[in-house]
Amino acid sequence: MPARTATLALLLLTLTAAPAAPTAAASEPASARTPAPTPAPAPAPAPTDDSATLAIGEQGQAIVTFARSAAAAGFSGAVLAAKDGQVIAATGVGFADASGTVPNTPATLFEIASLSKQFTAAAILRLQQDGKLNIDDPIAKHLPGVPEDCSSITIAHLLHHTSGIPGGNSQGAGSDLAAVLPLFLKGGPRHTPGTRFGYWNQGYALLAEIITRASGQDYPAYSTHALFTPAGLRHTLFTGDAAPAGAVVAIGRSARGPSRSALDHPYGAYGFQYRGMGGVVTTVWDLYRWDRALTGSTVLNDAQRQRLFTPGLSEYALGWRITTNPTGRTTQSHGGAVRGFLAEMRRFPQHNACVIVLANADDAPVQQVAASIESLLFGEKPTWAPPVPLPADLAATLAGEYRNAQGRVVIIEPGAARIRILWGGSPSAGPVTRGTLSADAQGAVTMFDGQDRIPLTFTKGPDGRAATLSISVGPNAPPMTFTRTPAK
Numbered sequence: 001m002p003a004r005t006a007t008l009a010l011l012l013l014t015l016t017a018a019p020a021a022p023t024a025a026a027s028e029p030a031s032a033r034t035p036a037p038t039p040a041p042a043p044a045p046a047p048t049d050d051s052a053t054l055a056i057g058e059q060g061q062a063i064v065t066f067a068r069s070a071a072a073a074g075f076s077g078a079v080l081a082a083k084d085g086q087v088i089a090a091t092g093v094g095f096a097d098a099s100g101t102v103p104n105t106p107a108t109l110f111e112i113a114s115l116s117k118q119f120t121a122a123a124i125l126r127l128q129q130d131g132k133l134n135i136d137d138p139i140a141k142h143l144p145g146v147p148e149d150c151s152s153i154t155i156a157h158l159l160h161h162t163s164g165i166p167g168g169n170s171q172g173a174g175s176d177l178a179a180v181l182p183l184f185l186k187g188g189p190r191h192t193p194g195t196r197f198g199y200w201n202q203g204y205a206l207l208a209e210i211i212t213r214a215s216g217q218d219y220p221a222y223s224t225h226a227l228f229t230p231a232g233l234r235h236t237l238f239t240g241d242a243a244p245a246g247a248v249v250a251i252g253r254s255a256r257g258p259s260r261s262a263l264d265h266p267y268g269a270y271g272f273q274y275r276g277m278g279g280v281v282t283t284v285w286d287l288y289r290w291d292r293a294l295t296g297s298t299v300l301n302d303a304q305r306q307r308l309f310t311p312g313l314s315e316y317a318l319g320w321r322i323t324t325n326p327t328g329r330t331t332q333s334h335g336g337a338v339r340g341f342l343a344e345m346r347r348f349p350q351h352n353a354c355v356i357v358l359a360n361a362d363d364a365p366v367q368q369v370a371a372s373i374e375s376l377l378f379g380e381k382p383t384w385a386p387p388v389p390l391p392a393d394l395a396a397t398l399a400g401e402y403r404n405a406q407g408r409v410v411i412i413e414p415g416a417a418r419i420r421i422l423w424g425g426s427p428s429a430g431p432v433t434r435g436t437l438s439a440d441a442q443g444a445v446t447m448f449d450g451q452d453r454i455p456l457t458f459t460k461g462p463d464g465r466a467a468t469l470s471i472s473v474g475p476n477a478p479p480m481t482f483t484r485t486p487a488k
Contacts, residue, residue, distance in 0.1 A: 050234075050285045051107035051248075054090040063089035063376050066386075070369050073386040073436050073448065074418055076253070077342075077359035078106050079369065080284035081377050082291070085352045088377075090284060096250045096360065098259055106284050109249045110358040111239060111262040112343040113336030116280035118308075119223055120204050121159055121319035123211050125304040126226050132214040135159065135307075142210045145181050149188030155210060157193045158203035159319070160312040164189025167200045173273035177209055180272045197314035201277040208276025219275055231293035236282040239265050239274075249281075250360035252340020255420070255434060256427060260340045262360070278338055284356045287345055291354045294347070309349075320347075329378070337362065344370040353377060363434045387438035387448040390417040394439060398458065398466050402482035410469060410482045412437065419447055421471075447471065 055064040060081075067079045068091065076094025080087060092104030127133050133142065135156045140146035142155075150165075157163040165185060172180030184202045191198075208219040215222040220238045228236045235244060243249050243263055250262045260266060262281050267273045293299045300308065309332055311322040320332045330350055336343035342359040344366050355377060357370045365384075372382035390398070392415075399414035409422040417437040424430025435449035437456065446453040454472055461467035461484070470479040 049107075050283060051092075051105035052090075053092070053106070054087060056086070056088040059376065059379075060088035063373055064091045066372060066376060066382065067091055067093050067369065070365065070386045072389045072438070073365050073368075074361060074434070075359060075364045075366070075369055075386075076104060076361045077110065077250075077357065077364065077366075078104050078108055078284045079358075079373060080106060080288055080356045081354070081373050082288060083348075083351055083353040083377055085292075085295075087288060089373075094361070096248050098251045098253070102248060104250065104360070105248065107235070107248065108360075109235060109243075109247055109262050109281050109283055110343065110360055111252065111266075111279070111281050111336075111338060111341045112287075112358065113278045113338035113341060114201075115334050115336035115343040115345055116276075116278045117204050118319035118334055118345075119227055119280055120207050120211070120219075120276045121308060122227055122300060123215075123219075123223055124155060124159065124207060125300055125308055125318070127211065127214050129301055129304050133210065139206060139210065142213055143177065143181065143206065145178055147182075147185055147188065150185045153189065153193045155207070158200075158207050160194075160316055161197055161199050161203060162194050162313055163200060163203055164191040164193045164196065164198070165200050165203065166190055167198055169200065170202055172202070173267070173269070174271045177272075180205075184272075197312070197316060202272070204277040205272045205275050209272075211276075220270075223280075227290075227299055230298050232289045233282065233286040234289075236280065236286045236290075237263075238270060239263055239279045239281060240270050241281070250341075252338075252360045252362065254340045255361075255363040255432065257339045262341065266339050278336065284358055287356045287358075288354065291345075291347060291356075295352070335366070342366040346370060346374060348374075351378075387436050387446070387453070388440070390437050390439050390445070394443075394445070395437070397460070397464065398437065398445075398469075400465065400487075401485045402469050403485050404480055404482045408480070408482070410471075 053064060055061040063081050071093050078092045080090040082088060090106040092106060092108060094104050096102045096104045096108050124135060128135055136154050138151060139153050139155060139158065140151050153163045169184050169186055172183040184206065211219050211222055217225065235247060241263060251259050252262060253259050270279055294305060308318050309320055309322060311317045315322050320334055322332055324330045329348060332347040332349065334345060340360060340362055342362055342364055344357045346355045348354065355370055355373050357366050359366050368384040372384050375382045395415060395417040398412050398417065400412060402410040407425045409425055411420045419435050419437055421433040433449055435447045437445055437447055439445050445456045447456050457470045458466040459468045467484050469482045472479050
């Protein structure tokens with residue numbers, strides 16, 4: 001699971017575990033959440049080169065400019081924004097490779113982690129459309145070995161994360177269903193299926209197996225045949241697949257482990273430990289082509305598409321979350337996070353619009369970037385602004401490793417002025433706060449952690465580099481002071 005980034009004051013005072021997940025709320029009637037009818041979709045553009053930056057009009061240029069400015073906050077990836085059935089902005093930010101020589105473009109391949117769940121859900125609905133299953137079937141009808149205490153769990157319960165199986169039932173790997181089923185379903189439902197929401201990744205692994213058994217093809221092959229190909233997805237594949245000729249495959253830079261290619265398995269293999277819940281590798285343009293497919297009947301008919309986006313408990317539909325903001329704008333969205341990669345896709349059916357943000361840095365501010373692009377798309381002022389980068393000479397002065405009396409460590413990376421605070425002395429020993437340093441017109445340095453801008457002061461040593469750092473953690477606490485450690 002990703003390390004939590006929290007405010008400095010909270011971490012200093014508590015250094016405790018994450019709060020418990022909120023209790024699920026009852027779902028609203030589907031009729032109360034149905035967006036206004038969408039106009040007939042315009043055909044997706046067919047650019048001769050998916051890698052080219054696209055900026056149409058002032059709005060498109062503003063989105064591209066904003067996305068590029070987010071590099072100062074550690075964003076590296078690609079974005080695409082469309083409205084009224086037309087893409088108005090698409091660009092890459094940062095670099096696809098570890099050495100910083102191959103730029104990201106809208107054609108770069110990224111892994112999308114849990115954003116893959118929408119494809120698993122669509123595959124189930126396609127099989128229902130073709131008469132191969134019914135989502136109200138008990139899973140025991142399709143999976144041999146389901147214990148009696150799980151006999152009331154249906155396919156729909158897995159899709160909606162309402163099976164009653166706790167999220168902690170996540171042990172088990174490989175491709176032997178008989179080996180993993182007792183681990184996944186151990187103890188049976190803790191609540192009557194269908195009565196409470198509880199996000200459970202392995203439920204989607206079981207859905208992938210149901211797809212395999214109902215279709216007669218393995219999960220990746222069926223997804224390609226039934227979804228990717230008819231939707232016109234040109235470059236979408238799975239972890240473990242070979243890189244397409246000429247493709248740029250992003251290297252995901254991780255704050256909690258080694259870097260990895262988007263096509264490398266994050267968990268050793270594409271077995272039950274990841275299949276169905278993640279593992280799709282794609283581009284922002286292919287996700288837009290998928291968005292277009294979901295406005296027509298190329299892949300799913302009207303009834304199945306409506307079912308895909310009908311919310312259940314906690315606003316979760318089938319691989320999508322359905323929300324409505326105070327202005328009445330309905331959003332169909334999902335994110336993804338895995339070592340080296342983050343993803344966010346938002347659809348706005350009333351406006352025939354979408355925002356897609358993919359990143360190859362797992363500490364990038366993807367949510368803030370997506371929210372700000374959404375605001376720009378709808379003529380609203382972004383609520384988040386990337387920090388202004390440090391001048392190069394000041395960044396060089398501050399770069400290095402520092403430690404305080406409590407053993408906490410501050411690491412400032414050279415060049416980019418990215419900062420990390422290792423509260424336990426190492427990434428594995430406790431929470432890690434990540435941020436970006438910036439300086440205002442008066443030269444005052446602040447640390448931006450994605451939410452707050454925290455003052456930072458320093459003293460110089462005889463060599464002209466910073467010898468100590470002091471970080472303010474709040475009005476009622478003394479600043480933390482760190483001393484530079486000798487170079488190794």
